Amino acid sequence: MERRVSLLLTVVMVLVCSSAACAAPPIRIGGLFAVTGPASFLGEPERNTLEMMAREINGKGGINGSRIELFVYDTQGDATKAVQLATKLIRNDKVVAIIGPSTTGETLAVIGVAEKEKVPLISCAAGIKITQPVRKWIFKTPANDHVAAEKIFNHMAKRRQKKIALLTVSDSYGASGREQLKELAARRGFSLAADEVYSPKDTDMTPQLTKIRGAKPDAIICWGTNPGPAVVTRNVKQLGIKIPLYQSHGVASKKYIELSGADAAEGITLPAGKLAVYEILPKKEPQLKTLREYDQAYRKAFGVEASTFGGYAYDGLQLVVGAIRKSGATPDRIRAGIEQTRNMVGVSGVFNMSAADHNGLDLSAFEMVRISKGDWVLAH
Template sequence: MLKKMMVVAAAVTAVFSSTAAFAAGTLKIGGLFAVTGPASFLGEPEKKTLEMLVKDANEKGGIAGMKLEAVIYDTAGDATKAVQLATKLIKDDKVSVIVGPSTTGESMAVIPVAEREKIPLISCAAGIKITEPVKKWVFKTPANDHVAAEKILDYMAKHKQKNIALLTVTDGFGSSGREQIKALAAQKGFKVVADEVYGPKDTDMTAQLTKIRGIKPDAVICWGTNPGPAVITKNVKQLGLKIPLYMSHGVASKKYIELAGADAAEGVVLPAGKLAVYDVLPKSDAQAKLLKEYDAAYRKAYGAEASTFGGYAYDAFLLIANAVKKTGSSAPEKLRDGIEQASKLVSVSGVFSMSAKDHNGLDLSAFEIVRVTKGDWQLVK
């Protein structure tokens, strides 16, 4: 009888504990992702990751007694639409924080809205201008593009590749990367011998590559997000170019290899987040355990491997959760302060240490150099 009473009491306690878990109210998280359109390879895993994390957190009782609610809109990669939806999230949906947008151009367009309305924005795009100069209400989770550029140039220096040909896309991400590479190249003693560009919707870059072939650089650096880089990779193969080809972190997902074709992509080198090669990281690596758990959870939820891009939303969620735990509040001002105070926060993209002077909080350790080998990523040591 006593045992039965104890079981009933435990059940009642569980019910009341579950109810009490959400006694502190609801935290509304806005999401702006390019779920459809050319940048869907970024936005789709970001959306799925945020939804997965919110669901999991609620099943465990929320965060600091708060239930979580994700209000997510598809921007289709359009900056004008992103601004309209950001306004809707703030004015109509009353969110306390926004995760996204997926691209640099969208993020730059949305920043004035976040700053004016005093709502923290955690961008999932890499352009350095998103957070430099520092803006009070704006943060981002991908490492700055100058970090990726420096990682490439340091690797090239080891291989005595000093004459560089650039081939960059004419959008926000490409323009920022081009600017950072040229500045760093000048500082580090490299020479940019060709500076070619292509449009986001261009479907053939053989003209630019033919010009580059005539100049005979030591290597080509392509900066963009798919499908352009995949097209360029195919064009390099078609032209029979033997010049080493480097890509930016903007293509650090298996989608790039799939679009370019494993044969054409063979040997391409790029900086990538550790998620791409987590299975060969030493167990002592601070991120190894979390990366393994994220990939396993994503595979269980969606039947596909987790991507670096989905990881940007994962990082944003962790920054928000960490801020809630620090401040015990869902108020935008408190969340902003908590995000800025993140220190040594282990996540997918790296170990974040934010400050009033740094709203990205990542350094060179956020990337590993990888090479496409037999249709997969190989860690370059």
């Protein structure tokens, strides 16, 4: 009996060790994404990207000879689930770093867990509250909304547009944008002619735009994600409003032009993440190669174009992998490694982390683009 057991054990050992995994223990990395539910447009490309990259890295022999082992869970966009799953990732799966969650609400909820258990968390959500104030174990890859807002204000200042009207969506993206736009307007001496909102499922914004037209602003800034901004764009054309319209980086995709119609979208200006417009970027752009490779790999694997959101997970894993290569695969070494990241070319921008900045992106993360004949052109 005893011999049989030991024989069995030997066979198992031989089987396990014949795979490359036996060379070094795998590196366990967690992912928390809203793959289903209302935020699935974020979570799905994030999960896809993470799995695609892990396959690629493992195919090339892993990191310093160790395979990456992914543990990805679906939070369904629910903060309570995110907290439970984060605890599970740390306690049961023993991950050394977590990438995600997808939304700001979920991230704020899991910050406590990551801080207490001392595991680095690289959020894929944009909310400014995630990295301000800076917390030791918490990082994020998307640029802050106010960076995009600042790009718009710079553009307006050059054109002497001083009196602005806001039209923002009444969800967390729009509310955060509205807060930061108002704060920036006050700080930079712009006056606010109108401050209107719409709800995410509204199908007609002509009342708000009629009111805005009455207030005679120099420019209108709309802050939302599809389909609302497309409705606004169509309504602006319908009402014959000639005031320049700015959109946020939330609609920087061809889908927005398609929904608005090339005709109505003509001349709209917006700050875009570079992935959406890499084809028109100048040749000397440092991110160009990364963006093209990511987009092409994603198209090949999933048959659709890569999205900025998937890019957040891409950058997250790049940060972790870079830190492991440099410093080692324990949570505190990874944390220190990420904090020392300099000039890492990612999808969302070029990252320069420091103890005082756990996002590491600046104004160069966005490019001001204008829509002309149904396509992007650089706006100067």
